[in-house]
Amino acid sequence: MADGxxxxxxxxxxxxxxxxxxxxxxxxNSGPGERAAAEYVAGLLDEVGLEARIYESHxxxxxxxxxxxxxxxxxDALLLHGHxxxxxxxxxxxxxxxFGGEIADxxxxxRGAVDMKDMDAMMLAVVRRRLREGRRPSRDVVLAFLADEEAGGKWGAQWLVQEHAGLFEGCTEAVGEVGGFSLTVPGDKRMYLIETAEKGIAWMQLTAGGTAGHGSMVHPDNAVTAxxxxxxxxxxxxxxxxxxxTVRAFLERACMAYGVEFDPAEPEKCLAEIGPLARMIGATLRHTLNPTRLDAGYKTNVIPQTATAQVDGRFLPGYEEEFFTVVxxxxxxxxxxxxxxxDQALEVEYEGALVAAMERSLISEDPGALPVPYCLSGGTDAKHFAKLGMRCYGFAPLRLPPELDFSGMFHGIDERVPVDGLRFGVRVLDQFLDHA
Structure with missing residues (x-):
């Protein structure tokens, strides 16, 4: 059997x-942690002669x-990272x-099939193949399999950047998750969304103060009401x-692919054409605020002295100050x-040799590929690596069936990734490393 x-x-x-x-x-920190997975990953790399080190932050x-x-x-070196x-x-x-890892349909x-143990597996399979065959990339490639991304990276990327920045010496570009996946468009074509921007994150706690008292009395100074x-x-x-x-570039290319006129005065018109992905793309057209938690009091007839709430805010690249003024x-x-x-918002240009390598590798495996830049409504570990001056992209290539609600897989129930998509990703990533 061929090694590919x-x-x-x-x-x-x-x-x-x-x-x-x-x-x-x-x-x-009440979960099982990543130690067992880290040992498994390190073992796979050690098997093919690559020295891997485990860093435990906690x-x-x-x-x-x-x-x-x-x-x-x-x-310059390239960072490939996954969590x-x-x-x-x-x-x-x-x-x-x-947690069964079953194959069906x-x-x-x-859990993790698309966020993001699929990309971890692709990175490992490609690197193991290349090292078995003695095929080294032209530039140094740093591999990072990280803890704690789902809670902001405090015990993973953030800690490594702050405490062990030397591990990433020479890295000027980074490639991570939530990019390179396909969206089927008319004419047997597929747009492949390459992440070049992320919204900033503002998880906020709000606290109102008042005067505690008996719930039966007239009480205008009520923290809960405020x-x-x-x-x-x-x-x-x-x-x-x-x-x-980035968002304008995506919408212009999406409208072209769907044969819809792009109207810069009403850019949301074309969102109806892209199906469930419209939830993610639509959120990158504006700042968002979503209250997520409320807490106050301990007894029905006691007016509490304080009340708290938490809000998930996301702001567009370049508009952070304006966002907080409105808040x-x-x-x-x-x-x-x-x-x-x-944490900060990010945006890099959709240009240069690395982007060309992504496009070339996708088109080689899918002649109907239409690579496009896009902005992620969420956030990734790229925010931490950008603080070291790296240009960060999302490129975890997957060719997906048109009926799969891919954006709904992230943090969703019945998360799953197509087997053929994983195989496609291996082929694309292998070629990408040849040209990156």
């Missing part, structure tokens, strides 16, 4: 085995780093065991459309605002 076929078989097995290692991350919170030396020491943790899953909600099922008003104003506010360079106007002067988590 071995790698394509291996990616499926590795994805299954990674899913079977429970790395659920509830965000408070008991059980483990990341794996390895460096492949390139043939041209004069070139090992997953969001929790309740087995009773799923059709199949979320042509897919590998389980907080509820602020939360309602945030939740009901709709920011205006603001098209960044503070909406909550008013009497509500205290603090960050639960806050």
């Amino acid at each position: 076929n071995v790698a394509e078989d291996e990616v499926v097995r590795i994805c299954q085995e990674l899913i079977r290692i429970d790395t659920s991350n509830p965000g408070d 008991p059980g919170r483990a990341s794996v780093i390895a460096r492949i030396e390139g043939t041209d020491p004069g070139r 090992l943790d997953v969001v929790p899953a309740r087995a009773e909600d799923w059709t199949r065991d979320p 042509g897919c590998v099922w389980g 907080l509820a008003g602020a939360v309602a104003r945030l939740g009901e506010h709709r920011f205006p459309v603001q098209m960044t360079k 503070d106007e909406l909550i008013g002067p009497d509500i205290k605002r603090e960050f639960v988590y806050h």
Whole structure:
């Protein structure tokens, strides 16, 4: 059997085995951690002669780093990164065991199948194949399999960047998750969305103060009432459309692919054409605010002294200051605002040799490929690596069947990835490393 076929078989097995290692991350260090998965990954790399080191930032919170030396020491290095943790899953909600890694209906099922143990498996299968064959890339490639991405990266990418920045010496570009997947368009074509931008993150806690008292009395100074008003104003506010360079480029190309006229005055018109993905793309046209938690009091007839709420805010690249000005106007002067988590928005140009390598590798495996830049409505570990000056992209290539609601797989029930998509990704990533 040709080694390429071995790698394509291996990616499926590795994805299954990674899913079977429970790395659920509830965000408070109460989960199993990533240590078992890190040891598994390090073992796979050690088997093919690549020295891999495990870095543990907190008991059980483990990341794996390895460096492949390139043939041209004069070139800058490339970072390929993935995360090992997953969001929790309740087995009773799923059709199949979320940690079973089963193959059914042509897919590998389980938590992490698309977020993002599929990409971890593709990276491992490609690297193992290349090292077995003695094929080194022209530039150094740093591999990072990271802890804690699902809770902001405190114990993973953030910690490594702050405490072990030397591991990434020479890396000027980084490639990670949530990009390179296909969206079927008319004419037997597929747009492949390459992430060149991410919205910023503002998870905020709001606190209202008042005077405690008996629930039976007239009480105008009520913390719950004050907080509820602020939360309602945030939740009901709709920011205006603001098209960044990346979002405009995506919409123009999407309209062209669907044969729809692009109207810059009403850019949301073409969203109806792209199906379920419209949820993700639509969120990149404007800032968003979504209240997610409320907490106050301990007894029905006791007016509490304080009330708190948490809000998930996401802001567009280049508009952070404006976003917070509006937030503070909406909550008013009497509500205290603090960050639960806050990180920057990102945007890089869709150009250069690395982008050309992505496009070339996709078109080689799918002549109907139409690569396009897009902005991610969420966030990834790229935010931390950008602080080291890296240009960051999302490129985890998958050719998907048109009926699969791919964006719905992220953190969703019955998460799954097509087996053929994994095999496709291995072929594309292998060629990408030849040209990157």
